[in-house]
Amino acid sequence: MRPFEYHNPVRIVFGAGAFKRLGDEAAAIGNKPLLVSYADEPELTKSLQRGVQQLVDRGMQVTTFFQVQPNPDVQMVERGVELARDIAADYVIGIGGGSVMDTAKAIAAGVEYQGGDLWSMVNSRHDQDQVVPPQTALPTLMVPTLAATGSEMNNCAVLSHRERGEKSYIWSDCLFPQTAILDPRLTYTLPSLQTACGGVDTISHVMEIYLNGQDQSDLLHAWQEGLMRTVIENLPAALADPRDRHAREELMWCASCAINGWASPGDPWTPMHQIGHVLTARHQVNHATSLALVMPAWMDFFKTIKPERYFRLARRVLQVDPHRRTREQIIDEGIDAFRQFIEQAGLPTRLSQVGITHDDLGPILDDVRRISFNARGQLTCNPPVTEQQLTTILEKAL
Ligand SMILES: [Fe+2]
Structure with missing residues (x-):
């Protein structure tokens, strides 16, 4: 640790x-x-x-x-x-x-x-x-x-x-x-879009650290996986029945525990949020949507750089069946399952769905660089993200 x-x-x-x-x-x-x-x-x-x-x-x-x-x-x-x-x-x-x-x-x-x-x-x-x-x-x-x-x-x-x-x-x-x-x-009386946005925001807070933080802590990873799985299981239940007390209780405590420090000791970085904040400031998409637009493309880019983490995500969080599948197929099915989870909750997962085009990417990158890059010209996380990598991620997100 x-x-x-x-x-x-x-x-x-x-x-x-x-x-x-x-x-x-x-x-x-x-x-x-x-x-x-x-x-x-x-x-x-x-x-x-x-x-x-x-x-x-x-x-x-x-x-x-x-x-x-x-x-x-x-x-x-x-x-x-x-x-x-x-x-x-x-x-x-x-x-x-x-x-x-x-x-x-x-x-x-x-x-x-x-x-x-x-x-x-x-x-x-x-x-x-x-x-x-x-x-x-x-x-x-x-x-x-x-x-x-x-x-x-x-x-x-x-x-x-x-x-x-x-x-x-x-x-x-x-x-x-x-x-x-x-x-x-x-x-109980929340509009379903707000419930969905809350669930996606909660899971993003843990996923940021799980995917982009430190590599070695059994307890930390088990805790993160439990939080993400609990949201994935209970958000559809709350959307189907807004008065599902059990689902609402689970989602509420997950939201607090996802970002009260327990799931991120020693890992303060939130690179996907840095991009999301620029999307909100420049294109007025709500907070959870800004993350929904970034996360699948981010995962698709980093799956070959941190394959062990994405394999574990697919198996332990998204519960992909490994039978007769290669590791690469399991990783890809995990990312697909996560994209489907977001879309079934009612949020878009591609920048083009909210009217953001290739021409908008330059100004978005400029703002991320200006506001969030560290002194070495990178987005701080593990591993750090260069401007070139960020460009590729945003292009994947279109
Ligand atoms: Fe957030």
Whole structure:
């Protein structure tokens, strides 16, 4: 195993019906919360009303900031920071999906930020010297309503800068939520596309590390394989019956565990996400779709460079029958099965399906190079990816 340090202080309250614990859990943190959620998400209205009522019943002074849009923009976060300062909020609650939780984190850090412009917090430039991560933040309490980004249990937030056309991460231990309430019932009313996107995003978080991380850890690989298999088995069940409690529970805990550090000790790289963020910023595809467009082509390129890993993926995760098949056929069937899994969930797997053409590849590559390449001119992972290789992968993805 690669040496690693690990720390995760998030208190988890999990289970169907756990949302009714919001008042108790919030009271343990403070008395004057800023409650963050979406600008327009009708299926969440009842949950938000229930949440506000619990806080009011506890005698709290609740102020709402329901202005979050998908792919939260730094200017929107600035408005949230201003409001949190005006009301002297003592903590921030996020009720929603990844965009809401990341906004809540960014506001909590922004209130105390001393590094100048809020965009300075974001790892979105080649010259890392310009990045000034936040050191402190208000406490946060998260209630995910979508099993996807895992933001409820990690120290990361993703922000966009519309004018710069960039989307990237803030990393800091001050972003760990204090508490996360995980109630699978809150996901019963999700539109099926959002459920599918959440499942694909969850599996991508593990697959990034499984395919592009370290090579030698029995426990780590078994844990990663179990997570990916659990999503593959339960996403179709949740799509077929949105109130399948078992499937919703499994998907919700998988989402948290996929990116809370357990599946990636010592492996912080997310190269497929780096490409996906550029696709989102330049072509407005949603986050999970941006990954669905990249992953099969990425696998098809690396299958001959890391054949053992792709063989193991095919056998242990995608459960390809090895009978009367060569290793190469088993690997290819595994990749085909994964592409089918994504497509059956309703997401596209080729850039051309979302209108991206060969002419668009140059600008996409330019942005990946500008935002995410390391000082050696590569995308960091194992093995590192050169610009030439990246070009080939994107061409395969068309
Ligand atoms: Fe993701």
